[in-house]
Structure formats: C-alpha cells, structure tokens
C-alpha cells in the first residue's frame with residue numbers, strides 16, 4: 001500500500017519504517033529540513049533501539065523514502081498518516097496547530113480519494129476538526145474529492161518503540177467509513193500474529209481510548225509513589241508491597257514501580273490535556289488532578305532527600321547524577337525528572353556531575369553552559385569526589401557497578417536511588433548509606449520503624 005507519513009519524530013519514523021518493513025511503499029514527510037537531510041544521508045535523528053536497522057533495510061529496498069516536499073507527500077499515499085506533535089498549549093490543552101496545518105496541506109493538494117489517519121494523540125472531536133479543514137480546502141477549490149478521516153492512536157513506548165509497533169497488544173481503529181476500515185484492516189493484518197488484535201470503534205471512543213490508557217498508567221504510578229512516601233514514614237518497603245498486591249491478577253505487577261516521578265513527552269501532557277478537555281465539558285477530573293499534583297511533588301523527592309541530609313545551603317557540596325533521560329533506552333529529556341533535580345541542586349549552590357549513556361548531547365542543548373553542571377564519560381567518573389550519588393534513570397549499565405570502586409570514588413558513601421535499582425541490604429553491606437524510594441530503612445525487614453524513619457511528606 002502507498003503510505004504517506006506526515007511527521008518523522010518518534011512515532012512517525014517508527015510507524016513509517018515498520019509499515020515499510022511489511023512491504024508498504026512509505027514516504028515520510030517532515031517540515032524540519034535538517035531532519036530530512038539526516039535521514040537521507042543514512043542517519044537517525046533520535047535514539048531508538050533497533051530503529052536504525054529497520055530504516056536502513058527499507059531505504060535500501062526502496063520502500064522507505066524521505067522528503068520535505070509537501071506536494072509529493074500528498075500525491076504519494078492513499079493513506080495519509082498525521083504523526084506530528086501535539087504539545088501542551090499554555091492552558092494545558094493539546095495544541096492542534098501542527099495537526100490542522102498537515103490536514104490543510106492535504107486538503108489543498110489532494111486530487112483523489114484519501115484516508116487521513118490521525119496517529120497523533122489528539123482530543124476527542126479532533127477528527128471532526130480535521131474533516132472540516134479538509135472540506136474547507138476542497139470547497140475553496142470547488143473540487144469534490146472523496147475522503148475519510150480515521151483515528152488510529154499509537155501506544156508504543158519510547159525505548160521499545162520498534163518492538164511495540166511490530167508486536168502490538170492492540171490496534172485501535174476509530175472510523176465510520178467502510179472503505180477506510182477495510183484499508184486499515186489490510187494495512188495492519190501483518191501485525192496481528194494469528195490473533196485478532198484490531199479493535200474498531202467510533203472515532204470519538206478511539207480518541208478517548210488513547211487518553212484513558214495514558215491516564216490510567218499515570219494514575220498507577222502516582223498511586224504507588226504516594227504509597228512509597230507512606231511506606232517510608234511507616235518503615236514498610238514499597239517493593240514488597242508491590243509484589244504483595246501485584247500477584248492479584250486484577251492489579252498485576254507491571255507498571256507499578258515507585259520512583260522519582262514520571263516524565264516524558266506523553267504522560268504529563270496527556271494527563272493535562274484530558275483534565276482540560278473534561279473541564280471544557282464542565283467536569284472536574286478529581287483523580288487525575290491529584291495524579292498530576294502528586295507527580296510534580298514526586299520529582300522533588302530526591303532533592304528533598306538531599307536537603308534533609310546536607311541542609312538547605314548546598315554551597316561547596318558536589319553530587320553525582322546517574323541518568324538524564326526520562327527513562328532508559330532513549331535520549332529524550334522532555335519533562336525528565338533529572339531536569340528538576342539538577343535545577344533544585346544548582347539553585348541551592350551545589351555542583352553536579354552527570355552521566356547518561358546517550359542523553360548528554362540533549363542535556364547540553366537544554367542546559368547550555370549552566371554554571372555548576374558538568375558531564376562525565378563514565379558512571380564512575382561522574383562519582384568522583386561527590387558527596388552523594390543520585391540515581392535518576394534506571395539504565396541497565398547502572399545496575400551492577402563495582403561497589404568497592406564506587407565507594408572509593410565518592411567523598412561520602414551515600415546513594416540516593418530514585419529508581420530502586422539496588423538491593424538495599426546488598427549495597428549497605430559495602431558500607432553505603434543507602435536510601436531508595438519507599439524502601440525499608442537499614443536493619444528493617446518491614447517492621448515499624450516508627451518516627452525515626454519518618455519522612456516529612458516530600459511535598460505530597
């Protein structure tokens with residue numbers, strides 16, 4: 001099938017490459033000419049495991065091409081995927097300007113039947129707006145060309161995007177046009193793996209499904225993070241609680257890890273956008289409001305642990321930070337907890353040396369020449385002379401360091417583990433003063449540690 005992919009970011013490039021992998025003829029469009037130049041010269045503008053191989057293979061086979069020529073993109077695909085960004089507007093609503101600009105381009109130039117697919121995460125009612133823009137542009141030309149608008153939200157995770165797209169849990173298609181549904185079914189047939197994974201529904205339900213999924217996942221995390229703070233106060237261990245509740249299949253152990261707050265380009269913005277959508281309908285989403293507030297507070301928990309140990313004035317103190325990306329296997333730092341932690345420490349006069357396997361270039365772009373912030377080439381080098389090590393992202397390579405060497409590098413053997421990657425007892429046996437998120441204090445096997453183990457709320 002001929003597919004045009006509008007927007008070659010995380011979603012567009014992965015979707016385009018994976019569709020090409022199944023034999024489709026895919027043309028990827030981006031208004032960012034620099035991105036297109038990188039792709040045309042064989043580079044990949046983002047860090048996403050396995051993506052380079054899929055892209056290279058399909059470019060070589062002639063099934064995947066890139067362009068910044070809008071007319072060429074509109075002419076190419078019967079299926080026109082819109083996979084552009086939908087960042088939060090000042091009031092928290094999803095900014096639809098890029099989606100509607102893409103739709104306008106299609107309407108302005110299309111000459112035959114097109115299925116316009118909303119792949120971007122967009123609020124309920126957006127398909128109607130896209131339809132209206134297409135009709136308006138066609139109307140201006142007095143050209144009654146047939147088209148359909150389909151909602152096909154994407155559920156891939158960064159860092160596992162290719163795998164998620166190739167082996168989806170489900171494929172949601174919101175449409176009311178039979179011809180369009182048939183085309184979408186055919187397009188996604190190779191991804192079904194002998195099991196019906198395609199769920200068709202009306203467009204509005206499909207649009208809401210995407211926000212509901214992210215909001216539910218964000219809720220699980222904030223819920224566990226709040227319980228982790230309570231566990232710290234009570235001398236309980238959130239990891240044991242996670243196993244204890246996760247064994248109930250109605251709850252499950254997945255996606256239940258307490259940590260230093262969720263980040264990324266989607267949970268924060270989608271939670272905000274859903275709250276805003278509901279408010280527009282006169283409904284307050286009380287639970288989601290709390291989810292957002294709890295997460296904002298959770299991003300400050302590591303900084304607060306530092307202040308409790310070292311006092312409010314951190315002048316002369318130096319900290320090692322492991323992990324800049326909002327999660328492992330990506331260089332994405334949008335809404336990353338590391339940004340809040342670094343700001344908190346630097347604003348109190350501390351200096352910070354950070355290490356991340358892939359996100360240092362992105363950090364340099366974000367922080368510029370921020371005084372007090374430096375970067376190291378290895379995790380151990382980052383720890384050199386630090387008063388404490390803060391773990392912010394759970395990269396695999398952080399999980400089994402040489403603890404003896406690490407201790408020798410640090411000025412004080414303090415580890416504040418924002419992702420609970422270490423076994424507290426194991427690390428303490430090396431003489432570290434270790435604190436995780438919601439972990440039992442030293443010597444406690446889950447008993448009541450009373451007021452001594454209490455944390456002052458960490459803003460929650």
Ligand SMILES: NC(=O)C1=CN([C@@H]2O[C@H](COP(=O)(O)OP(=O)(O)OC[C@H]3O[C@@H](n4cnc5c(N)ncnc54)[C@H](O)[C@@H]3O)[C@@H](O)[C@H]2O)C=CC1
Pocket residue numbers: 006007008009010011012029030031032035083084085086098101102119120121122154155156157158265266
């Ligand atoms: N990043 C993720 O893991 C996921 C993102 N989503 C959603 O997918 C959408 C895209 O997200 P990302 O890929 O992360 O964004 P991104 O920011 O990485 O990429 C968007 C791309 O669209 C391009 N663009 C903007 N306007 C354009 C236009 N009129 N014509 C052609 N190209 C244009 C930009 O230059 C940029 O390269 C968002 O709505 C997001 O919420 C959904 C699931 C997962």
Ligand SMILES: O=C(O)[C@H]1O[C@H](OP(=O)(O)OP(=O)(O)OC[C@H]2O[C@@H](n3ccc(=O)[nH]c3=O)[C@H](O)[C@@H]2O)[C@H](O)[C@@H](O)[C@@H]1O
Pocket residue numbers: 121154155156157158159214217221254255256257258259260261262263264265266267326327
């Ligand atoms: O709409 C989107 O863009 C995507 O948003 C998330 O994917 P992503 O943001 O890439 O990453 P996640 O793995 O979901 O992690 C998000 C954040 O939650 C945190 N997290 C995750 C899981 C957990 O148990 N605890 C926890 O704190 C991570 O550290 C990270 O900061 C969803 O998982 C995807 O299904 C969705 O398609």
